[in-house]
Amino acid sequence: MNNENNLKVIEKCTIAARGGMTLLSQEEVNMMMEVGKGGVHELFRKCCLAVLNCDAKEDDAMAVLERYPDFDVTLIPRERGIHLRFVNAPAQAFVDGKMISGIRDSIFSVLRDIVFQSTEKGEGHYNLEESFDITNFVFEILRRGEVHQYGAEPNLVVCWGGHSINRDEYQYTKDIGYQLGLRGAHICTGCGTGAMKGPMKGATVGHSKQRIKDGRYIGLTEPGIIAAEAPNPIVNHLVIMPDIEKRLEAFVRLGHGIIVFPGGVGTAEEILYLIGILSHEKNKGVPFPFIMTGPKESAEYFHKIDEFIRFALGDEVADMYEIIIDDPEEVAVRMMAGMDAVKLYRTKNRISYYFNWGLHIDSSFQFPFIPSHENMASLALYKDRPVEELSASLRRAFSGIVAGNVKEYGVQQIREHGVYKIKGDKDLMEKLDDLLQSFIEQKRMKLPGSTYVPVFEVVR
Incomplete structure (x- = not known):
């Protein structure tokens, strides 16, 4: 069967869990079966789609999601273990109608990690404000x-x-x-x-x-x-x-x-x-x-x-x-x-x-950096800072540029608010600009099948 983008899909498929994910509590099952946009179920759906799409040449996260709008996955609790039911899954993940074994294992790795990180055994059990x-x-x-x-x-x-x-x-x-x-x-x-x-x-x-x-x-x-x-x-x-x-x-x-x-x-x-x-x-x-x-x-x-x-x-x-x-x-x-x-x-x-x-x-390398326009503009890229501190800020600058290129959140930020603005010492900014331009010239900042559009602007 083909979807609306003329891509081959498997209309329906059910697989049984194996290994450590055979059993889930009722609370975990309910959490994973959330409906509607957002929530743990939506995160699990996106990660599953990425795993099933493993052999595709597309490397634009937003494009992958848009190409399979009807894809879904549902967790089915059963007495002898859980099952997953897929709807309109990418056909390249299957051979003769059966999911490839390695992809199947990866799907349950996704389930394992999403469940753990979203329950009291995960983030609720740890104070993630402490190093x-x-x-x-x-x-x-x-x-x-x-x-x-x-x-x-x-x-x-x-x-x-x-x-x-x-x-x-x-x-x-x-x-x-x-x-x-x-x-x-x-x-x-x-x-x-x-x-x-x-x-x-x-x-x-x-x-x-x-x-x-x-x-x-x-x-x-x-x-x-x-x-x-x-x-x-x-x-x-x-x-x-x-x-x-x-x-x-x-x-x-x-x-x-x-x-x-x-x-x-x-x-x-x-x-x-x-x-x-x-x-x-x-x-x-x-x-x-x-x-x-x-x-x-x-x-x-x-x-x-x-x-x-x-x-x-x-x-x-x-x-x-x-x-x-x-x-x-x-x-x-x-x-x-x-x-x-x-x-x-x-x-x-x-x-x-x-x-x-x-x-x-150091905690500056541990706490998540959200690549908002405000956070990108506030990075202190000045050479008089200690090496580990400047490294942390430069790392965040590059992280924001990566997000603006391929991550769903970053791509949406650029679409809504325009390019990021980054600033610091004039000579350092010139070197940063030179480095990024060399990446462009070497075609290391160009996504296959599309023309690269810079997601940043160096403000001197």
């Missing part, structure tokens, strides 16, 4: 997602990068993943396509050659980005974090090292987040391998990133990371050596391998 509780909340979400691996060696590599990179860059991410997989490393990414899928795909081959049958391919996403970066089919542990701040904290506490591939504004946001944390006085001396890498064609991207970081935050900040161009094997060797240092440090200081409780994360 300590935020970290415990992040830990609990990951524990329910069964991503912690107690007793395992430090071997989880977080990979960041763009979802719409070119073919050469994508192949390079696969080559890196392959080299890591040969060395027994596992992969955690933002769960989407491009630089998030490539390392996982490469690692599966490396794991296969080494007869590693329990490879971990962890995908961390959030409701605001999942439609634009739908989970790729290799992810075998999907976790939906409530917002970008908790998603980023999950990355750095769960992973043992981070590799950054070419990307755009979102990748710059992630880089600034990590630098802001590692530069804090309480984290001095904490080993955390941090490598930026890409094929030779991507050298200019990292040159511009490095230039901006040094100008905004100081040359000493560059000691926190390495830039390695066009050498997948060297990247893997350096990352594994870095994780050996992580193991030694955590063993000596009695910090768990599976979750880095010892890393200090």
